[in-house]
Amino acid sequence: MVLVNTAGTTVKDATLEQLRGAIRGEVIEPNDPTYDERKLIWNGYFQKSPGAVVRVDGASDVIKVVKFARENEIELAIKGGGHCFAGSGTTEGGLLLDTSNLRGIHVDPHRRRMVVQPGLLQGDVDAETQSFGLAVTGSQESYIGIGGVALGGGLGWLARYRGLLVDNLISADVVLADGSLVRASPEDDADLFWAIRGGGGNYGIVTRFEFKLYPQGECAAGILGFPIDQTVQVTSRIDEFNKTAPNALTTSFAFLVAPNGEHAVGMGFMHAAPDDSTEGLIEEMRGLGSRLVLDHCGVMPYVAVQRLLDENTVAGHRYYPRSFLLPELHPEAMQILADGFVNTPSQRSLVGGAQMGGAMLDVSPEATPFPHRDGYLTSILPSWTDPAKDEESVEWTERVYTELLPYTVEGVYANHLGTDADERVREAYGKNYKRLAELKQVYDPDNFFHRNVNIKPGS
Numbered sequence: 001m002v003l004v005n006t007a008g009t010t011v012k013d014a015t016l017e018q019l020r021g022a023i024r025g026e027v028i029e030p031n032d033p034t035y036d037e038r039k040l041i042w043n044g045y046f047q048k049s050p051g052a053v054v055r056v057d058g059a060s061d062v063i064k065v066v067k068f069a070r071e072n073e074i075e076l077a078i079k080g081g082g083h084c085f086a087g088s089g090t091t092e093g094g095l096l097l098d099t100s101n102l103r104g105i106h107v108d109p110h111r112r113r114m115v116v117q118p119g120l121l122q123g124d125v126d127a128e129t130q131s132f133g134l135a136v137t138g139s140q141e142s143y144i145g146i147g148g149v150a151l152g153g154g155l156g157w158l159a160r161y162r163g164l165l166v167d168n169l170i171s172a173d174v175v176l177a178d179g180s181l182v183r184a185s186p187e188d189d190a191d192l193f194w195a196i197r198g199g200g201g202n203y204g205i206v207t208r209f210e211f212k213l214y215p216q217g218e219c220a221a222g223i224l225g226f227p228i229d230q231t232v233q234v235t236s237r238i239d240e241f242n243k244t245a246p247n248a249l250t251t252s253f254a255f256l257v258a259p260n261g262e263h264a265v266g267m268g269f270m271h272a273a274p275d276d277s278t279e280g281l282i283e284e285m286r287g288l289g290s291r292l293v294l295d296h297c298g299v300m301p302y303v304a305v306q307r308l309l310d311e312n313t314v315a316g317h318r319y320y321p322r323s324f325l326l327p328e329l330h331p332e333a334m335q336i337l338a339d340g341f342v343n344t345p346s347q348r349s350l351v352g353g354a355q356m357g358g359a360m361l362d363v364s365p366e367a368t369p370f371p372h373r374d375g376y377l378t379s380i381l382p383s384w385t386d387p388a389k390d391e392e393s394v395e396w397t398e399r400v401y402t403e404l405l406p407y408t409v410e411g412v413y414a415n416h417l418g419t420d421a422d423e424r425v426r427e428a429y430g431k432n433y434k435r436l437a438e439l440k441q442v443y444d445p446d447n448f449f450h451r452n453v454n455i456k457p458g459s
């Protein structure tokens with residue numbers, strides 16, 4: 001693949017050389033030995049071949065890349081951790097701006113704040129903040145990029161206790177589509193500040209985030225598994241249990257294969273502030289089914305909780321995601337998911353949902369672009385490696401999803417959209433879509449930043 005502009009014309013070597021000479025970072029072309037590694041994104045199903053990968057070394061590099069791509073009419077995609085569901089964080093023949101060298105983090109333990117650059121992964125942020133006994137939420141896995149999470153929502157184990165990551169953003173530096181660098185905060189540019197707290201990479205490239213932090217000690221956490229034929233009983237009880245759960249306790253449900261090879265319905269949980277009553281709560285959870293096939297619970301550091309789910313997916317495998325909101329764990333919906341899980345044509349499939357609510361509801365649906373803050377954010381995510389299985393895996397996902405539709409409510413998390421991103425982007429933002437589109441018209445009227453869950457200017 002060579003670098004092409006949006007008209008499909010090859011960009012001259014000399015033109016790319018100008019960019020190489022202008023920036024501190026690297027321009028990696030397809031003939032470079034590191035190209036194949038640098039272009040990789042997590043979802044192999046959407047893998048593309050950019051004309052060049054630009055590994056930026058600072059905000060000034062970002063500005064130069066934006067201006068270069070604009071002047072030469074080259075499509076620009078942004079890659080942080082590379083884990084976007086829909087694979088929009090890459091481009092075929094365009095420029096891929098890779099932020100992975102922007103790995104600075106500064107924690108201020110006295111003011112309980114941190115400043116982070118967008119190339120860090122969740123695990124990097126957790127490790128640094130926990131060194132000072134602090135944390136803020138993000139994703140539930142250590143390998144997700146903080147940039148993509150921070151701009152979409154950030155629904156992690158602490159979200160019910162401390163709010164979403166977007167709820168905890170204090171300020172950000174953003175390179176806009178015209179190459180200018182601006183500060184977004186309640187005082188500096190309140191509209192932009194509102195838009196980037198959920199509107200993803202639609203408004204510019206963030207080179208610096210500032211977040212609130214909270215004291216965070218050891219947590220009680222774990223995964224419990226029960227035989228899959230107890231799905232309805234167990235999930236109904238989880239639903240009931242969750243109705244009175246304290247904000248410090250977050251649960252999730254998932255289908256899994258237990259260590260003894262049995263298909264199982266599982267419950268993940270984290271109690272962020274364990275006290276004398278926590279052991280009783282765990283015992284209650286252990287009793288949700290009549291037999292445990294997996295019991296991996298304990299008191300552990302927050303960084304260990306953040307790695308509990310890391311082995312659930314493998315980078316480079318093919319994934320076809322479908323996500324939706326369930327207001328409750330309806331017995332028929334749970335049976336559809338259990339049957340779907342057992343009959344998946346894929347090597348493995350992730351099927352499960354995360355409990356929302358709690359402190360997420362302290363923020364009004366219009367205060368940020370992220371409106372859907374209650375219920376269970378649920379996903380079906382088959383994983384396979386052989387492209388010959390593409391059709392079968394997609395067909396399976398769509399069939400299970402269609403059967404579930406009567407049990408869903410309108411809404412989805414923008415960061416969990418897949419090939420349905422164009423069709424469902426309005427649903428993800430609900431009433432906030434109108435304001436997001438108006439602000440897109442102000443900040444990026446030409447839709448220069450379109451390799452994302454795209455909000456169309458002014459529409």
Ligand SMILES: Cc1cc2nc3c(=O)[nH]c(=O)nc-3n(C[C@H](O)[C@H](O)[C@H](O)COP(=O)(O)OP(=O)(O)OC[C@H]3O[C@@H](n4cnc5c(N)ncnc54)[C@H](O)[C@@H]3O)c2cc1C
Nearest residue numbers: 080081082083084089118140145147148155201205206452
């Ligand atoms: C296995 C898995 C588990 C997940 N678990 C969670 C979870 O627990 N909680 C949760 O909230 N989400 C979760 N997600 C979703 C996650 O929030 C998104 O996939 C997110 O976009 C990933 O960010 P990234 O930087 O790794 O991805 P990338 O693909 O690098 O980036 C995604 C998009 O974000 C934008 N972007 C990234 N960095 C910048 C930047 N600096 N400036 C402007 N735009 C930028 C770009 O549009 C880019 O296309 C999960 C995803 C996966 C694949």
